[in-house]
Amino acid sequence: xxxxxxxxxxxxxxxYDELQVGDTASLTRTLTKDDIDAFAILSGDVxxxxxxxxxAAETPFQKVIGHGMWGGTLISTILGTQLPGPGxxxxxxxxxxxxxxxxxxxxxxxLTVKEKRPKNMVLLDCVCSNQHGKPVILGEAxxxxxxxxxxxxxxxxxxxxxxxxxxxxRLVSRIEGDEPVRTAVVNPDTAxxxxxxxxxxRAGLIxxxxxxxxxxxxxxxxxxxIDLAGCEWRDAPTAVKAAHxxxxxxxxKEVGAIMQGAIPVHILLHLVLRHAGGLRTAxxxxxxxxxxxxxxxxxxxxxxxxxxxxxxxxxxxxxxxNAIDLANLLHFDNPSVAILSAAEEFNSNLASSADAxxxxxxxxxxxxxxxxxxxxxxxxxxxxxxxxxxxxPNSHVAGRANILMVPNLEAANMLIKQMxxxxxxxxxxxxxxxxxxxxxxxxxxxxxxxxxxxxxxQLLANANKRHPQAPAL
Numbered sequence: 001x002x003x004x005x006x007x008x009x010x011x012x013x014x015x016y017d018e019l020q021v022g023d024t025a026s027l028t029r030t031l032t033k034d035d036i037d038a039f040a041i042l043s044g045d046v047x048x049x050x051x052x053x054x055x056a057a058e059t060p061f062q063k064v065i066g067h068g069m070w071g072g073t074l075i076s077t078i079l080g081t082q083l084p085g086p087g088x089x090x091x092x093x094x095x096x097x098x099x100x101x102x103x104x105x106x107x108x109x110x111l112t113v114k115e116k117r118p119k120n121m122v123l124l125d126c127v128c129s130n131q132h133g134k135p136v137i138l139g140e141a142x143x144x145x146x147x148x149x150x151x152x153x154x155x156x157x158x159x160x161x162x163x164x165x166x167x168x169x170r171l172v173s174r175i176e177g178d179e180p181v182r183t184a185v186v187n188p189d190t191a192x193x194x195x196x197x198x199x200x201x202r203a204g205l206i207x208x209x210x211x212x213x214x215x216x217x218x219x220x221x222x223x224x225x226i227d228l229a230g231c232e233w234r235d236a237p238t239a240v241k242a243a244h245x246x247x248x249x250x251x252x253k254e255v256g257a258i259m260q261g262a263i264p265v266h267i268l269l270h271l272v273l274r275h276a277g278g279l280r281t282a283x284x285x286x287x288x289x290x291x292x293x294x295x296x297x298x299x300x301x302x303x304x305x306x307x308x309x310x311x312x313x314x315x316x317x318x319x320x321x322n323a324i325d326l327a328n329l330l331h332f333d334n335p336s337v338a339i340l341s342a343a344e345e346f347n348s349n350l351a352s353s354a355d356a357x358x359x360x361x362x363x364x365x366x367x368x369x370x371x372x373x374x375x376x377x378x379x380x381x382x383x384x385x386x387x388x389x390x391x392x393p394n395s396h397v398a399g400r401a402n403i404l405m406v407p408n409l410e411a412a413n414m415l416i417k418q419m420x421x422x423x424x425x426x427x428x429x430x431x432x433x434x435x436x437x438x439x440x441x442x443x444x445x446x447x448x449x450x451x452x453x454x455x456x457x458q459l460l461a462n463a464n465k466r467h468p469q470a471p472a473l
Contacts, residue, residue, distance in 0.1 A: 012085060016120045028108045031106075071107055072093075081154075093142065107130060121142065184209050184234075184257070190443075268438070280435075281433060283321070283433045290330070299332070302415060305406070305415075308409060341378070386399075
């Protein structure tokens with residue numbers, strides 16, 4: 001949301017002596033969600049009647065008060081910039097909110113000088129009307145008019161951007177109604193692990209089976225005042241033993257998912273990835289992060305940043321297909337895969353470029369299905385339409401890719417951390433291609449991302465029930 005005035009526009013006031021009864025000025029604005037949220041942030045007004053359209057629809061009078069206050073700020077804008085303009089001192093106002101102001105309404109604010117009073121005091125009529133010409137705010141404003149003439153350029157204000165994280169809620173809402181998945185939680189031996197587990201359970205996403213030293217974890221929960229009522233238990237003396245138990249339960253189909261607790265990810269994945277006694281299937285296991293970047297119009301998926309360090313060409317085919325299958329389960333709009341590389345054109349000296357060319361040939365021969373695939377492609381061209389139009393004008397993927405296949409784990413991991421720390425992205429992930437989905441956790445995660453990761457696991461587990469995967473290896 002750009003609130004910056006044009007610095008080339010002059011602000012010129014009308015002094016008390018210049019003002020005449022009947023002088024008018026007006027301003028027209030459309031009420032947007034950014035306006036509502038910015039007003040709430042600045043004022044601290046988080047009344048759901050003002051922020052929640054569903055609630056406000058039931059109590060329309062409250063909508064008048066909340067969004068009418070926004071209209072009141074427009075009156076102040078005219079007083080300070082147009083009539084009388086710079087140097088005006090706002091003394092008081094009386095406003096009546098006579099009709100609701102709704103999201104998308106086009107409001108025209110008109111001020112008219114009604115009366116000039118002694119000591120530079122001026123009374124103005126205030127009328128705010130909607131796009132139908134109906135008044136929504138009526139009242140008067142009393143000001144002290146400037147006595148000195150002012151003419152100066154408008155100040156350049158900083159651009160205001162609102163960091164929205166709404167896509168995970170929309171993705172998770174598509175899963176509502178699925179039954180919770182029995183989930184083996186491996187050694188949740190910290191308060192953060194227990195909180196994350198119970199948040200997912202209360203949301204109806206998982207039915208936790210706590211695996212670890214029961215007496216110790218129970219004491220920890222009591223100290224942190226975390227209610228573990230309703231959880232099943234499997235006693236295990238160590239984190240490694242807990243991981244063994246979780247994998248065995250998954251192999252025996254006693255659980256439909258595994259959640260990481262206080263155990264290093266490489267130890268858990270080592271047991272999951274074992275050829276003998278692990279959770280392999282006919283397809284290579286991989287990890288996918290679903291990323292909600294506030295400045296991007298659609299969610300992104302990035303793979304693989306956790307499992308495959310230097311994947312072979314055959315591994316990359318499975319990594320891409322795993323991501324496509326998840327994207328389709330999440331109802332991504334037109335799944336499109338960009339196979340990323342550093343060079344814009346094919347370069348045989350870059351393994352990522354050569355692999356991208358072969359993967360595209362696999363796609364042409366339908367060895368990869370369910371999405372559009374193109375590459376090699378640079379990151380900027382994959383997500384920026386204006387760059388895509390210049391670099392890849394004939395591509396159906398460039399500029400609109402929502403699945404990014406990164407050359408190796410190192411590059412993917414750096415990209416993910418950049419998005420988290422520089423682009424303020426929400427990031428949730430899941431291990432794919434195993435007999436059951438595996439949820440990897442991070443103590444720095446928000447509730448939003450924890451729930452999203454668990455929701456992905458629930459979705460995959462219930463899909464596995466309906467369409468069992470290929471036989472285990």
